[in-house]
Amino acid sequence: MTESGAYQVLARKYRPATFADLIGQDAMVRTLKNAFAADRIAQAFIMTGIRGTGKTTTARIIAKGLNCIGPDGDGGPTTEPCGVCEHCTAITEDRHVDVYEIDAASRTGVDDIREIIDSVAYRATSARYKVYIIDEVHMLSRNAFNALLKTLEEPPDHVKFIFATTEIRKVPVTVLSRCQRFDLRRIEPEVMLAHLRDIATREGGAIAEDALALLVRAAEGSVRDAMSLLDQAIAQGTGETGATEVRAMLGLADRGRILDLFDLIMKGDAAGALNELSAQYADGADPVAILRDLAEVTHWISVTQITPEAADDPTISPDERDRGRAMAEGLPMRVLSRSWGMLVKALEEVGRAPNAMMAAEMAVIRLTHVADLPAPEELVRKLRDMPAGPQPAGPGGGSARREGASPPPPPSGATAPQPTAGPTALAVQPATETALARFQTFEQVVALIETRRDAQLLFQVRDFVRLVSYAPGRIEFEPAPGAPADLAQRLGQRLQTWTGVRWGVSVVAEGGAQTISEVRGAADKALREEAMEDPLVRAVFDAFPQARIGAIKTPEALAAEAASEALAEVEDEWDPFEED
Numbered sequence: 184m185t186e187s188g189a190y191q192v193l194a195r196k197y198r199p200a201t202f203a204d205l206i207g208q209d210a211m212v213r214t215l216k217n218a219f220a221a222d223r224i225a226q227a228f229i230m231t232g233i234r235g236t237g238k239t240t241t242a243r244i245i246a247k248g249l250n251c252i253g254p255d256g257d258g259g260p261t262t263e264p265c266g267v268c269e270h271c272t273a274i275t276e277d278r279h280v281d282v283y284e285i286d287a288a289s290r291t292g293v294d295d296i297r298e299i300i301d302s303v304a305y306r307a308t309s310a311r312y313k314v315y316i317i318d319e320v321h322m323l324s325r326n327a328f329n330a331l332l333k334t335l336e337e338p339p340d341h342v343k344f345i346f347a348t349t350e351i352r353k354v355p356v357t358v359l360s361r362c363q364r365f366d367l368r369r370i371e372p373e374v375m376l377a378h379l380r381d382i383a384t385r386e387g388g389a390i391a392e393d394a395l396a397l398l399v400r401a402a403e404g405s406v407r408d409a410m411s412l413l414d415q416a417i418a419q420g421t422g423e424t425g426a427t428e429v430r431a432m433l434g435l436a437d438r439g440r441i442l443d444l445f446d447l448i449m450k451g452d453a454a455g456a457l458n459e460l461s462a463q464y465a466d467g468a469d470p471v472a473i474l475r476d477l478a479e480v481t482h483w484i485s486v487t488q489i490t491p492e493a494a495d496d497p498t499i500s501p502d503e504r505d506r507g508r509a510m511a512e513g514l515p516m517r518v519l520s521r522s523w524g525m526l527v528k529a530l531e532e533v534g535r536a537p538n539a540m541m542a543a544e545m546a547v548i549r550l551t552h553v554a555d556l557p558a559p560e561e562l563v564r565k566l567r568d569m570p571a572g573p574q575p576a577g578p579g580g581g582s583a584r585r586e587g588a589s590p591p592p593p594p595s596g597a598t599a600p601q602p603t604a605g606p607t608a609l610a611v612q613p614a615t616e617t618a619l620a621r622f623q624t625f626e627q628v629v630a631l632i633e634t635r636r637d638a639q640l641l642f643q644v645r646d647f648v649r650l651v652s653y654a655p656g657r658i659e660f661e662p663a664p665g666a667p668a669d670l671a672q673r674l675g676q677r678l679q680t681w682t683g684v685r686w687g688v689s690v691v692a693e694g695g696a697q698t699i700s701e702v703r704g705a706a707d708k709a710l711r712e713e714a715m716e717d718p719l720v721r722a723v724f725d726a727f728p729q730a731r732i733g734a735i736k737t738p739e740a741l742a743a744e745a746a747s748e749a750l751a752e753v754e755d756e757w758d759p760f761e762e763d
Contacts, residue, residue, distance in 0.1 A: 194410040197382055199240050200247075200275065202262050206378055206406065207370035208237060214365070216262045219248065224260065225363040227335055227344040229320070231351040232367030235407030238347035239284075241367070242316045245345055246282050247274045250310040260311070270310050281310040287322040296327045300334050303342045313342045320346040321353035328355050335361045369404025372498050378406070379413050388417035393426040396498040401433055434469040438499075441476045442506050444547075448477075448522075449514060453551040460547055470543035471533055478526040480507075485519045487511040518554060525550055618684045619655035628658070628678070629699065635681055643670055649695025657687045661695030710735045 199205045202212045218224055228245065230238040247264035254265050264271045273279035285295070299315060307313045317323075323331075335344060335358065346362065348354060370378075376399050383390045390398075390413070398416060402409035412433075419428050430437060440463055447456040463473060486493040488511040494504045529546035536542035622628050632641045647666035651659040662670065675688040697705070711732055714720050724730055 192411070193382060193386070193414045194407045197385075197410065199237065199244065200266055201264060202244060202248075205237055205241065205244070207374050208241070208367055211241070211365045211367065212262075215245070219260055219262045222260075224249070224343075226338050226342070227346070227362040229346040229348065229351075229354070229359065229362040229364050230367060231348050231364065233369060233403075233405060234349060235402075235405030235409075236367040236369065237406065238349075238367055239316070239318055241365070242318075242345040242347055243274060243282075243284075246279075246314040246316065246343075247271045249312045249314060249343060250274070250279075250281070252311075279310065281307040281312070282314045282316065284316045284318065286319065287317050288319045291322055291324050291327060293324070293326045293330050296323070296330045300330065303334055303339055306339075306341050311341075314345060315342070316345045316347070318347045319349070320358075321348045321350040325355070328358055332357055332361070370406055370409075371404075372399050372496065375399045375402065375404070375406070375409055376497055379409055382410070382413060383417065386417060388413075389423035390416055391423055391425040393500060394424055394429040396500075397426055397429045397433065397435065400498045401435075431467055434467070434472050435476065437463075438476070438503055441473070441480055442503060442510075444473070445477055445480050446510070448547060448550045449510070449518070449554050451551050451554045453548055456547050456551050457544060460543060464540055464543075470539040471530070474526060474530050474533070474543055474546060478523065478530065481519055481523045481526060483507060484511045484514065485516065485523065488514075488516060488519070521553060522550055525553070618682050622655050622682070625650055625653045625658070628653075631681060632677070635677075637677060640673065640677060643667060644674065645699040647698065648674075649698055651691055651694045651696075656684060659689050659691055661691055661693055663695075663698055663701075707735070710737070 202215065205212060228242070230241055232238055244264065247266075247270065248261050250270040251261055251264040252258045252268050252270060253261075254267055256268065258265070258268075266272075266275070270279065274282050277284065283299075285299075303313065303315075338344065344362070346354075346358075351359075351364075351366075376395055379390075379395050379398060383395070394416065395413075398409055398412045401412060415432060416424050416429055419432065426437075429435075440459065444456060444459045444463070447459055460470075460473065464470060483493070483496075484507055487507055491508070491511070494508050494511075496504075499507070526546065529542060529549075532546075533539050533542045536545075622631070629641070629644060632644060643666070647663040647670060649661040649663055651661055653659070658674070660671075667673075671688045671690050675686045678684075678686040678688075714732060714735055715724075
């Protein structure tokens, strides 16, 4: 309780007052102590790091150290402020007239910075230094940063600037170059665990060790988050607060049950995994939290497989460590990597899903069905080991001649074919025929253009090519009015690039058939005329004269559309994913 009797949250009650109280930032504390001892104090500091690691707290400790005069009133700048002199007391209580704490999130403009620039010329009222602490400095506008540059580079001797930000990349480099930068680290789990244990003891709160471990994991390295969660955990009620109460408070599932669910997924047991997911949901676990926990377990097991010492996490119980090590030894990295990607995708889908539990169930179903898929190299090996089917029949109805076999003798009275000019011709001719074998019709050429996604060429071929004659490797057409002059040249070049065979594309003045667009337009017009003869359609247009026909689908088109969207039937034959 404070002097006024109001309750003070733990994050404020146990806010560090000196560098000795600041946990997990040893490198920064050591540097600042050496700078103060050598009287090499910079004119500007910038603190960066995630939320709750002590950026603003460090700024206040520096401000106290700069202005502390000691209990006897004769002290100088120090990294161990006394906490009892008038300046230390005033700064702690946020009422010192020479220490300005500015929230850049609400004061972002040039006018706000102009007030600072105008005031730096005047000496401090009672303290040794005027200290300007600007929190969330990255929120300042570009013009505000520019206005501050000159003063920041050459401030008066009695002025110090201390900036704090969680988004260091948004701070201009011109500002960074004028400041001494300190990166505050996330607090290590061991350090955080000891700190929470100490605070709980001081507060007389009974918190189980595994419950503290859950709080540390949920805080993600932020002291303020950990203190707020501890405050909430202590308020759970009388007696010792255990892991069960903390999980309910955080909306988490039991870590052991998460491992059970992960194990079922990796075994491909979809029914068992869905039952376990439903049971955890019924016990109060958040589906999104379950997916996050599964992703965390996947990451932990993957890292443990590469660096076994990663399993020695103090926030994880010994039983869970043993299970994690066993999974790391038994699961291939490709399975873990694939599961990680699918879980991340599932977490992205939760926000778009009609229900979070539905998204979690679909994610579990997908994971169980791909967990035991074979590796690509195993699939290739099985395909290679497949028994070869019967050879396709040749053009004459007999079996295709094997490579290297002797040709059949010529009929009686016929002359045996003479060999071509040389081995090069023998090789090129079959290769060319093979490359063109897939393009027996002009429609197959149009399909190739569509597959290659050359939209401009596809539209021009449909709209301007009136085909005169076609043979594989040879196209002759009459250009429709408005056709580009280089259409034939570009069509030939594209086909040669895609097929590896030179195509002859020529233009004639007349004799061409209708273009693809003209044929489609005529067919559509005929369908519309036929539809207009239907009595029901005529009745609709009589009732609604302004109506129009948007599109017409024939029964054949509807059947083809349904077939394309339907799942392909799987024959009861060899399954490439079935274990030998």
